[in-house]
Amino acid sequence: MSVGRACRRVPAWLGLLAVACSAQAAALRPASDDEIVETLPTLGTYVSEQRALRRQLSAQPRDAKAALALSRSLLERARHDGDARLAGQALGALRAWEADPAPPAEIRLQRATLRQYLHDFEGAAAELQALLAATPRQPQALLTLATVYRVQGRYADSDAACARLADAGQPLYAQACQAENQALRGENEAARRRLDALLAAPPGNPGWRAWIHTTLGELETRAGRPDAALAQFRAALQAQPDDAYARIALVDALIDTRxxxxxxxxxxxxxxxxxLLRRAVVARALGSADAARLQGTVAARYAQAGLRPEAVAVHARERARFALDVEAAPTRALALARLNLKSQREAIDFVVMQRAATAAGDAAAQTEVVALARQIGLRDARLEPASAGNAQ
Structure with a gap:
C-alpha cells in the first residue's frame, strides 16, 4: 500500500550535488512517542521570513537573491502542507523574469522545480532544456530533467539525460541515475550490482548512502521482496536519520507488510x-481513537488546497489513496488514480490505480493499468503477481 513521493527526491539529489551532506549515523529510534526527532520551521517563522522578503522585493523587484529566497521558502511550505496555492505564489515571486529571454540559471532551475511540483512536467522540461541549451554542463538541470522524464514514463529520454551527467563531471550520479531506470525496466540484478558498487564509491557521505539504499529499497519493493525492501529502507534511515524521504519510504514498507x-x-x-495521510491510514487500520480526527484533518487540507481546480490533479494520487484506504470509496479513488496517471507515471501511480480498480471490481480498469505499464516498459511485481519470481 505504499504511496510514492512524486519528484520529492529531486531536492535531495540536488542537495547532494551542491554540498556534502552530514548527519549523525545513528539509527532513528525515538525512546517514546513524545520524543522530538526533527524540528521544522513554524508557520510564524515562515510568515515572518516571507513578509520581510516581500518587502525587499517590492523595493527591488529584480533582486534575484530575494526572489529565490522567497520562492524557495514558499515551496518548502507547499511541500510540507501539500498546498499547491503556495507553489503558485512561489512562481509569482519570480514574475520579474517572465518576459526575460535569458533569465539567470537559478531562476530557470527554480521555475522548473515549481512546474514539476505543480505537475506541469512539459513546462518543467522546457525550462530545463532552455537552461541546458545555454549551459550544457549543468548537473542540477540534467538530474532534474532525468527525473521529470522518469516520472512521465519516458525512460529512454531519462537515460539520455542521465548519460549527460557523466559529461558534466558527475559520473557516479550518472550511474545511479541510469540504475534507477534499469530497475524500473525490471533489470533488477544489473541494477543491484551497479547500486551496490556505488555504495562503496565516493562520495561516501550519509546523504549519498541514504539515497542509494532508498533506491535499492524501491527496487526490492517492485521486485516483490518486502523483507529486502525493509532492510534497505532501514539502512537508508540509519545512514541519515533526518532524511524525510527515507523515513516515509520505510513507513510505506511497514504499511505494505501491515x-x-x-x-x-x-x-x-x-x-x-x-x-498526515499515512497517520490516517494507520489509525484506520488500527481502529485508533483518533482515526476520525485524522481523517477530518486530511480531508480539510485537501478541501483547502483544492480551492483551485488545477490543484486536484497535483494531489490526485494522494487523494486516491485517501479515498481508497481511509474513506473506503474505491470508485472515487479509481477516478482520481486514472486522472493522476494522465500526467504522472511512477510505479506507485500504477499500483494505486490497480488497487482502486480491484477494490471497485472494475476488471477493465485493471487490464488498462497493466497494459499502460507494459507500454512504457515498467516492470513491477505488484502489477503482475504471477511474474514476481521473474522480476527478482
Missing part, C-alpha cells in the same frame, strides 16, 4: 502532507 504499530511509532506526530 506492521501498523511500528509505522505509527515512526510517524509520531508528523503533520506534513505525507505524514
Amino acid at each position: 506492521a501498523w504499530a511500528e509505522a505509527e511509532r515512526l510517524l509520531g506526530n508528523d503533520d506534513s502532507e505525507a505524514g
Whole structure:
C-alpha cells in the first residue's frame, strides 16, 4: 500500500550535488512517542521570513537573491502542507523574469522545480532544456530533467539525460541515475550490482548512502521482496536519520507488510502532507481513537488546497489513496488514480490505480493499468503477481 513521493527526491539529489551532506549515523529510534526527532520551521517563522522578503522585493523587484529566497521558502511550505496555492505564489515571486529571454540559471532551475511540483512536467522540461541549451554542463538541470522524464514514463529520454551527467563531471550520479531506470525496466540484478558498487564509491557521505539504499529499497519493493525492501529502507534511515524521504519510504514498507504499530511509532506526530495521510491510514487500520480526527484533518487540507481546480490533479494520487484506504470509496479513488496517471507515471501511480480498480471490481480498469505499464516498459511485481519470481 505504499504511496510514492512524486519528484520529492529531486531536492535531495540536488542537495547532494551542491554540498556534502552530514548527519549523525545513528539509527532513528525515538525512546517514546513524545520524543522530538526533527524540528521544522513554524508557520510564524515562515510568515515572518516571507513578509520581510516581500518587502525587499517590492523595493527591488529584480533582486534575484530575494526572489529565490522567497520562492524557495514558499515551496518548502507547499511541500510540507501539500498546498499547491503556495507553489503558485512561489512562481509569482519570480514574475520579474517572465518576459526575460535569458533569465539567470537559478531562476530557470527554480521555475522548473515549481512546474514539476505543480505537475506541469512539459513546462518543467522546457525550462530545463532552455537552461541546458545555454549551459550544457549543468548537473542540477540534467538530474532534474532525468527525473521529470522518469516520472512521465519516458525512460529512454531519462537515460539520455542521465548519460549527460557523466559529461558534466558527475559520473557516479550518472550511474545511479541510469540504475534507477534499469530497475524500473525490471533489470533488477544489473541494477543491484551497479547500486551496490556505488555504495562503496565516493562520495561516501550519509546523504549519498541514504539515497542509494532508498533506491535499492524501491527496487526490492517492485521486485516483490518486502523483507529486502525493509532492510534497505532501514539502512537508508540509519545512514541519515533526518532524511524525510527515507523515513516515509520505510513507513510505506511497514504499511505494505501491515506492521501498523511500528509505522505509527515512526510517524509520531508528523503533520506534513505525507505524514498526515499515512497517520490516517494507520489509525484506520488500527481502529485508533483518533482515526476520525485524522481523517477530518486530511480531508480539510485537501478541501483547502483544492480551492483551485488545477490543484486536484497535483494531489490526485494522494487523494486516491485517501479515498481508497481511509474513506473506503474505491470508485472515487479509481477516478482520481486514472486522472493522476494522465500526467504522472511512477510505479506507485500504477499500483494505486490497480488497487482502486480491484477494490471497485472494475476488471477493465485493471487490464488498462497493466497494459499502460507494459507500454512504457515498467516492470513491477505488484502489477503482475504471477511474474514476481521473474522480476527478482
